Amino acid sequence: MPELPEVEAALKSLRRRVTGRTIARVRALHPSMQRTLTTARARALKGAHILRVERRGKHQLVHLADGRLLHAHFRMNGEWVYGRITDEDPRWARAVFEFTDGTRLVFVDSRALGTIQLHAAGAHPDLALGPDASDSAWTAGQLGEALSKRRGPIKPALLDQGLVAGLGNIYAAEALWRARIDPRTASRLLTVAQVKALRKAIAVVLDRATGARYTDDSTVHLDVYDREGLPCRRCTLPIERMAQAGRSTYFCPRCQLLAGASPLPRAARP
Numbered sequence: 001m002p003e004l005p006e007v008e009a010a011l012k013s014l015r016r017r018v019t020g021r022t023i024a025r026v027r028a029l030h031p032s033m034q035r036t037l038t039t040a041r042a043r044a045l046k047g048a049h050i051l052r053v054e055r056r057g058k059h060q061l062v063h064l065a066d067g068r069l070l071h072a073h074f075r076m077n078g079e080w081v082y083g084r085i086t087d088e089d090p091r092w093a094r095a096v097f098e099f100t101d102g103t104r105l106v107f108v109d110s111r112a113l114g115t116i117q118l119h120a121a122g123a124h125p126d127l128a129l130g131p132d133a134s135d136s137a138w139t140a141g142q143l144g145e146a147l148s149k150r151r152g153p154i155k156p157a158l159l160d161q162g163l164v165a166g167l168g169n170i171y172a173a174e175a176l177w178r179a180r181i182d183p184r185t186a187s188r189l190l191t192v193a194q195v196k197a198l199r200k201a202i203a204v205v206l207d208r209a210t211g212a213r214y215t216d217d218s219t220v221h222l223d224v225y226d227r228e229g230l231p232c233r234r235c236t237l238p239i240e241r242m243a244q245a246g247r248s249t250y251f252c253p254r255c256q257l258l259a260g261a262s263p264l265p266r267a268a269r270p
């Protein structure tokens with residue numbers, strides 16, 4: 001699943017390829033796309049000029065010169081493919097944007113869960129996003145303030161885009177491992193030191209991400225995600241996996257401590 005660094009990488013290439021272009025034709029190729037990009041809406045995009053491209057959390061926003069907004073979200077598998085309008089449609093092509101200069105942009109998505117919506121000028125969606133996870137102006141103090149009002153454990157809280165925008169299942173687990181915080185810790189019980197460590201860990205794991213197409217790319221270094229049974233890179237105890245809010249959470253049972261819990265001595269662990 002694309003996470004913030006991958007979406008940022010996709011957005012940079014999108015910005016470079018489509019800014020300043022004029023849409024000649026839009027084709028919605030899959031029923032899931034045709035629900036939002038109806039024939040009428042696709043036709044109404046003819047002649048639209050692309051002003052600028054912006055990322056908010058994992059949402060990609062394409063601003064048109066007339067004030068309308070194309071709002072794309074990759075969800076699980078989406079990606080952009082570029083080419084010429086004379087090229088054959090790639091496998092899993094869901095929507096094709098053809099430009100007047102002969103280039104084109106294709107939304108490819110094998111699982112057809114990604115979305116593209118068109119919003120009228122002045123009717124842009126309220127994405128209800130918290131601060132961007134990659135924003136250097138976002139402070140530990142702000143994170144601590146938001147967490148102090150939360151019920152429930154820290155790991156699902158980090159996935160709430162209203163708390164912080166852009167963090168997904170992979171980097172939430174990586175950040176908690178790095179900050180040595182048990183994913184089950186009640187959000188509002190994190191100490192000031194833990195919140196500071198967490199804010200810093202989020203910055204480090206996002207900075208280190210390569211922006212490779214997908215995070216399971218072999219070039220991506222992960223410390224804890226998808227490493228169940230493998231030795232913790234810090235203490236060598238096997239990484240464990242549990243389910244939280246329907247998602248897999250990977251953690252080290254020794255390094256990542258619950259508030260108030262004391263570590264078991266090494267000899268007591270299997």
Ligand SMILES: [Zn+2]
Binds near residue numbers: 235252256
């Ligand atoms: Zn460990």
